[in-house]
Amino acid sequence: MQFRTFDTEYVARLRAGDAGTSEHFASYFGELIQLKLRSRMLPREAVEDISQETFARVLSALRSEGGLRQADRLGAFVNSVCNFVLLEYYRAHPRNDTIETEDDVPLSSREPDALTNLLTQDEVRAVREILTKLPERDRRLLRGVFLKERDKDEICRELGVDREYLRVLVHRAKQTFKAVYVKRFRPPRTGSEG
Numbered sequence: 001m002q003f004r005t006f007d008t009e010y011v012a013r014l015r016a017g018d019a020g021t022s023e024h025f026a027s028y029f030g031e032l033i034q035l036k037l038r039s040r041m042l043p044r045e046a047v048e049d050i051s052q053e054t055f056a057r058v059l060s061a062l063r064s065e066g067g068l069r070q071a072d073r074l075g076a077f078v079n080s081v082c083n084f085v086l087l088e089y090y091r092a093h094p095r096n097d098t099i100e101t102e103d104d105v106p107l108s109s110r111e112p113d114a115l116t117n118l119l120t121q122d123e124v125r126a127v128r129e130i131l132t133k134l135p136e137r138d139r140r141l142l143r144g145v146f147l148k149e150r151d152k153d154e155i156c157r158e159l160g161v162d163r164e165y166l167r168v169l170v171h172r173a174k175q176t177f178k179a180v181y182v183k184r185f186r187p188p189r190t191g192s193e194g
Contacts, residue, residue, distance in 0.1 A: 005182060006074040015062050026055065029078050036082065042089075050089055054082040130180045138173035145170055 013021035033054060037047040058081050062068055068077055131139050141159075144150045156166050 006071050008071040011062065011068060011071040011074060014059075015067070029055070029058075029075075033078075033082055036079075037086070040086075046089060046093070050082070050085050053085045054078065057081050057085065126181075126184070130177060130184060133180050134173070134176055137169075138176050141169055141173045142177060 010021060014025055030051060033051045034047060037050055042050070058078050061077075061081070068074060131142065134142070141155070144155050145152065152163060152166060156163055159166070159169070161169065
């Protein structure tokens with residue numbers, strides 16, 4: 001799956017009900033929402049219901065007067081709406097009813113999960129490439145915290161900082177990574193989009 005950034009034109013076409021844009025939106029976010037919900041071992045019917053309700057609410061919000069103010073936040077908006085609908089589902093259904101009884105996935109499965117399968121070799125190479133473009137401190141910090149999952153207290157001792165300041169440093173490093181990532185993966189603008 002190729003991750004994508006969204007712009008004002010995309011959201012405008014979505015608001016206007018453009019068929020191609022609506023189809024892309026449903027396909028792109030449908031796949032992400034399905035992954036998110038299946039990882040929670042919900043019944044198939046619940047996954048479909050939550051997905052449809054999420055899409056209905058997002059499209060309704062986009063078409064309302066206030067709408068979405070920042071087009072580049074569309075992904076985060078869809079995710080937060082999905083989280084809200086999922087919470088409503090959990091409130092309405094006891095936790096012990098959420099696990100499917102047929103076709104259960106073994107809990108100790110050695111097969112990679114769907115999220116792991118998404119991380120293709122190209123994406124892994126892209127992340128490594130982006131890391132090489134970061135300042136040394138940010139690169140070491142992100143590798144230690146996220147890739148190697150090192151003990152945070154050990155990292156704090158190495159850097160001579162407390163846990164609170166480590167949080168600040170990680171946040172800054174993530175922002176730097178994101179800026180490089182967005183710059184690298186921003187879709188090229190074509191004459192038909194503008």
